[in-house]
Every structure is written in structure tokens, then in C-alpha cells.
Amino acid sequence: MTEPHFTVTESGLMTPEGMYIPGEPPKGIRRIPKGVDRLGTEHLIVNMGPQHPSTHGVLHLIVELDGEEVVTVEVSIGFLHRGIEKLAESRRFDHLGTLMDRGDYVSVIHGEQAVALAVEKLMEIEVPAKAAWIRTLTAELTRLASHLVWFGTFGLDTGAMGQFLYAMRDREVLLDILEEISGQRMMFNYVRPGGVVADLPTGIESRILSFCDTFEVYLEEHDALLGGNEIFQARVKGIGVVSKETALAFGLTGANLRASGLGFDVRRDRPYDAYPELEFDIPIGTIGDSWDRYTVRMEEMRQSLRMIRQLVGGMPGGPFTAKVPKVLRPPAGEVYASVESSRGETGIHLFTDGGTTPYRMHYRAASLFTCQLFEEILPGHLFADACMLLGSFDIMLGEVDR
Amino acid sequence: MWGKGILNGMRITMRNMLRGPITVRYPYERVTLPERARWAVEVVRDESGAHKCTACMTCVRACPDHILDLQFTTAEDKSKHIDYLRYEMGACMMCGLCVEACPFDALKMGQDYELAKLTRDELTVDLLVDVAAAAPARAKKASEVPAGGTDDSRGGGTDG
Numbered sequence: 001m002t003e004p005h006f007t008v009t010e011s012g013l014m015t016p017e018g019m020y021i022p023g024e025p026p027k028g029i030r031r032i033p034k035g036v037d038r039l040g041t042e043h044l045i046v047n048m049g050p051q052h053p054s055t056h057g058v059l060h061l062i063v064e065l066d067g068e069e070v071v072t073v074e075v076s077i078g079f080l081h082r083g084i085e086k087l088a089e090s091r092r093f094d095h096l097g098t099l100m101d102r103g104d105y106v107s108v109i110h111g112e113q114a115v116a117l118a119v120e121k122l123m124e125i126e127v128p129a130k131a132a133w134i135r136t137l138t139a140e141l142t143r144l145a146s147h148l149v150w151f152g153t154f155g156l157d158t159g160a161m162g163q164f165l166y167a168m169r170d171r172e173v174l175l176d177i178l179e180e181i182s183g184q185r186m187m188f189n190y191v192r193p194g195g196v197v198a199d200l201p202t203g204i205e206s207r208i209l210s211f212c213d214t215f216e217v218y219l220e221e222h223d224a225l226l227g228g229n230e231i232f233q234a235r236v237k238g239i240g241v242v243s244k245e246t247a248l249a250f251g252l253t254g255a256n257l258r259a260s261g262l263g264f265d266v267r268r269d270r271p272y273d274a275y276p277e278l279e280f281d282i283p284i285g286t287i288g289d290s291w292d293r294y295t296v297r298m299e300e301m302r303q304s305l306r307m308i309r310q311l312v313g314g315m316p317g318g319p320f321t322a323k324v325p326k327v328l329r330p331p332a333g334e335v336y337a338s339v340e341s342s343r344g345e346t347g348i349h350l351f352t353d354g355g356t357t358p359y360r361m362h363y364r365a366a367s368l369f370t371c372q373l374f375e376e377i378l379p380g381h382l383f384a385d386a387c388m389l390l391g392s393f394d395i396m397l398g399e400v401d402r
Numbered sequence: 403m404w405g406k407g408i409l410n411g412m413r414i415t416m417r418n419m420l421r422g423p424i425t426v427r428y429p430y431e432r433v434t435l436p437e438r439a440r441w442a443v444e445v446v447r448d449e450s451g452a453h454k455c456t457a458c459m460t461c462v463r464a465c466p467d468h469i470l471d472l473q474f475t476t477a478e479d480k481s482k483h484i485d486y487l488r489y490e491m492g493a494c495m496m497c498g499l500c501v502e503a504c505p506f507d508a509l510k511m512g513q514d515y516e517l518a519k520l521t522r523d524e525l526t527v528d529l530l531v532d533v534a535a536a537a538p539a540r541a542k543k544a545s546e547v548p549a550g551g552t553d554d555s556r557g558g559g560t561d562g
């Protein structure tokens with residue numbers, strides 16, 4: 001170990017030159033173990049990530065350990081920063097979707113949908129019913145695909161392997177369906193301001209319905225395989241409790257918020273596209289532990305299936321896109337539109353100056369808020385539980401760093 | 403009862419074992435891509451090998467990542483001659499925006515998914531390398547295009 005540059009004292013920092021900086025040490029300098037435990041051994045600093053499979057991307061956690069127990073956590077982000085918000089300032093409004101695809105790259109349609117909704121709000125474009133229904137259908141299919149990734153990797157984080165393979169098997173079918181609809185398996189670039197790029201291909205309805213029938217059985221199997229397993233239950237129940245107050249204070253949204261017992265869902269509370277016409281329930285947890293987050297997401301998948309059936313059954317006719325000019329020129333102004341993505345509220349705050357590109361685009365990423373919570377929630381847990389906790393919150397570093 | 407869930411899990415695993423394979427044994431088997439599958443950008447050619455590009459530059463301006471590079475020279479009789487339409491596959495995100503933008507349907511998204519190359523240079527391809535073959539089609543197209551037809555209403559502004 002190299003010599004520390006700073007000496008941490010009770011009331012401040014001492015530099016090697018003997019300069020004294022009073023006050024609480026700034027966060028970035030916490031890397032020197034702060035405390036000495038009862039046995040007289042030093043705390044250990046562990047750098048978890050950024051290249052670590054269970055950080056779900058490139059999250060860097062600087063964890064201070066007292067034996068097996070986490071004492072402090074520092075979340076360090078930005079390893080996947082591509083400047084999406086800045087790049088957006090040089091993209092035309094109908095091309096913003098390609099950037100959003102690379103934000104949350106597992107829950108892709110939702111990002112595209114948020115941008116489209118924002119531009120439509122600004123330009124007051126009326127979206128045809130069919131376009132709204134197709135969007136909602138693809139959004140729900142994407143939610144299933146995204147939750148399956150969470151389900152598989154959550155199991156991996158707790159030490160279970162089998163259900164990951166089964167989750168990928170089902171996701172594969174979903175991706176095939178989405179590829180048939182949009183042309184690509186991950187970066188769909190399918191939703192545009194005014195509607196969607198192309199109509200649903202012929203025969204896709206029966207494929208989706210037959211997927212629903214098989215997946216309904218498989219989903220119960222998944223739940224029994226992982227959720228029914230007592231070892232898994234012992235590892236997640238009562239771990240990582242997020243109280244209602246903490247959840248609100250940190251601005252959690254999505255399943256993480258609902259697991260804490262607060263029933264906010266953008267789909268119901270600020271409805272967009274076809275959601276007002278659909279029937280669905282919003283599952284709510286009780287105490288906000290990892291088990292609640294698990295059950296809420298599993299129930300969400302069941303609700304998504306229910307919605308997909310309604311969407312395929314009631315698909316209206318008509319055009320799949322509104323008449324929009326080739327070059328979109330929204331009037332100068334400001335707008336915020338949000339959707340319920342697989343990870344929470346994904347919002348787009350657009351400032352326009354009347355040109356063909358945004359003046360400024362802010363991307364509200366739900367995972368960023370979840371990331372901040374780790375410094376609050378992880379301390380006090382075992383180090384092995386830290387990996388499981390990261391999995392239970394389902395963060396997506398693509399959207400955190402953007 | 404502790405252990406019941408684990409036994410049930412084994413039952414599910416056994417059931418899955420009997421469900422048969424779900425993977426494709428590539429390269430012995432191949433998947434059929436759906437009609438809309440988007441891979442590398444290709445130029446549409448008719449039976450004679452002629453393309454329809456009129457060097458209107460719409461695709462170049464539409465590409466969000468500035469991947470297409472088109473050079474043309476205008477002859478004395480105002481006819482355009484394409485020197486090259488360079489395409490950098492390694493940087494393309496296969497979004498299809500250039501294909502959507504082309505007013506002459508001269509581009510399409512290919513369906514070839516075996517795009518690996520041995521060297522980096524091979525990733526940059528010239529889509530319109532045989533200029534001579536295209537001359538007749540271009541003359542025909544040029545006579546069809548109304549005045550100002552290639553006026554790029556989508557262009558401009560990509561650089562903010």
C-alpha cells in the first residue's frame with residue numbers, strides 16, 4: 001500500500017506538508033480507512049467495480065469494510081458517460097431517439113417514447129389511436145424484456161444460476177418479436193414524434209399471443225424456481241429496507257418506490273398514449289425490503305402480460321403516424337414529458353429556441369436517483385448482501401452516466 | 403417446509419430438460435431474419451448493376467453520426483458524377499435514418515449479419531465504387547427529377 005497523501009484526523013485533514021484543512025474530510029478523500037474497529041484491526045477499502053459483473057454495468061463503489069460489514073460506501077459514476085444530453089443539442093428532433101436508445105439500453109422504447117411525447121406536446125401533434133396503441137404495446141413488451149434481464153441477474157447476484165438461462169430464453173422470443181416489429185433487437189429506433197416508423201407486420205399478433213400463452217406458464221415457473229427457493233428468500237427477506245420517507249427523500253420512482261408502499265406510477269397518475277384505456281393493477285409492497293422489490297417486479301410482469309393481451313385484442317385501425325413535417329421545428333418553449341420505464345420515471349425536459357435541434361435537453365434517469373440511495377442503504381449490511389442489494393434495485397448504468 | 407422450494411426448483415429444471423433445445427447451432431444452422439431487419443447500409447442496384455443515387459446529399463446530412471461521405475464533381479453540362487460514397491461500417495449504428503431520408507430509394511438496410519472483417523480498413527467501404535455502371539440510370543433519373551426536386555427539406559441543422 002502506498003503512503004496516504006492525507007492524514008485524517010478527528011477534526012480535519014493534514015496534508016504531507018503539514019497543512020491543516022479543518023472540517024469534515026471531503027467525500028473523495030474518504031479512501032483512507034477512517035476507523036479502527038474493536039479488535040484493533042484497520043478497516044479495509046475495497047474498490048468494487050467498475051469492471052465487476054455484479055455492478056450491472058460500470059458502477060464503481062468504494063466500500064469501507066469492517067470485516068464483512070460495510071461501513072461506508074461511496075458511489076462513483078461516470079464511466080459510461082457519452083454526453084447524450086450535449087449530443088442532443090446537435091440532433092434533429094426525430095433523431096433524438098437514437099441517442100435515447102443508448103441511454104437505458106435495456107428499456108429502449110421508453111426513452112424514445114419520452115422524447116416523442118415531449119416533442120408532440122410542444123408541437124401539439126395529435127397522435128393517431130393506432131400509433132399510441134402500437135407504442136404502448138412495444139413499451140410493455142420492452143418492459144417484460146427488461147424485467148427478465150433484472151430477474152435473471154438478480155438471481156445471479158444471490159448465487160442462483162438456472163433461472164438466468166430460462167429468463168434469457170424467454171427474452172430471446174421477445175427480442176425476436178421486437179425485431180420483427182422494429183428491425184433491430186436492441187436499438188429499435190422505432191418511436192418517432194407523431195407515431196411510429198412502420199405499422200405492425202402482418203401475423204405478429206398471433207405470435208405475440210402465443211408468446212403470452214407460453215410465457216404465462218414460464219413466469220409462474222420462474223417465480224417458483226427463484227422466489228419459491230428458501231435459500232433465496234432467506235437472503236432477500238428483510239434486507240435493504242427502504243422506508244417510505246427515504247424513498248421519497250431520494251426521489252425513487254418505479255418499482256423501487258412502489259415496493260416501499262407508495263403507489264405512484266406514471267402510467268396511471270400521468271397517463272399517456274394508450275394507458276388510460278387499459279385495465280391494470282399497480283402492485284405495491286409493504287416494507288420496502290429486497291423481497292418486496294422482487295415481488296413487485298414479478299407482479300408487474302403479470303400485469304404487463306395482461307396489458308399486452310388487451311393491446312393486441314383491441315388494436316384500433318387507422319394510420320400509424322400523424323402527418324408531421326419532415327423537419328420538425330417546435331416553437332420556442334419548454335416542456336417536460338415523462339414515461340414509466342422499467343426502472344422508474346424517465347423524463348425528458350426540452351428547451352427549444354424555434355430551431356431544428358433542441359437548445360437543451362435534460363434526461364431524467366430514474367437509476368441515477370437509485371444510485372444515490374446506495375450510500376444510505378448499504379452501510380450496516382454484509383458485503384455479500386451489497387451485491388444482492390445492487391441487483392434488487394435494478395439500476396442501469398447507461399442511463400445513470402448517459 | 404424448508405427444502406420444499408428447492409425440490410420444486412429441481413422439478414422445474416427437470417421439466418425444462420425435456421423441453422428440447424432452443425438454441426440455433428450456428429454456423430450449421432442459420433436464423434432467418436425478419437423482413438425489416440436492419441444491418442449494414444447497402445446500395446440498391448437493378449439487374450444491370452446500376453444504382454439510383456443522384457448525389458443529392460440527403461443521406462449524408464441525415465446521418466446523425468456523419469458516417470456517410472459523398473464526393474461528386476459537377477461536369478460542364480451540369481451533370482453530377484459521383485466520385486465515391488464512403489461508408490464507415492464500424493461507426494454505423496444501423497439506425498436506418500439515411501435509408502428513410504433518401505428520396506430516390508437508392509439505399510437499403512442489408513440483411514447480411516456476418517459483418518466481421520479482418521482489418522480495420524475493410525470496415526470503410528465505398529458503396530458506389532463502379533461509377534461507370536451507373537451512368538445510364540443517373541441520366542434517366544436526372545431527367546425525371548423535377549426542378550428543385552432534390553431540394554433537401556430534411557437537411558441542414560444537423561450541426562445545430
Ligand code: SF4
Nearest residue numbers: 465494495497498500
Ligand atoms: S444507418 Fe444510421 S448511422 Fe448508419 S449511415 Fe445510415 S444514418 Fe448513419
Ligand code: SF4
Nearest residue numbers: 455456458459461504
Ligand atoms: S439520399 Fe439517396 S440519392 Fe441522395 S445522395 Fe444519398 S443515396 Fe444518393
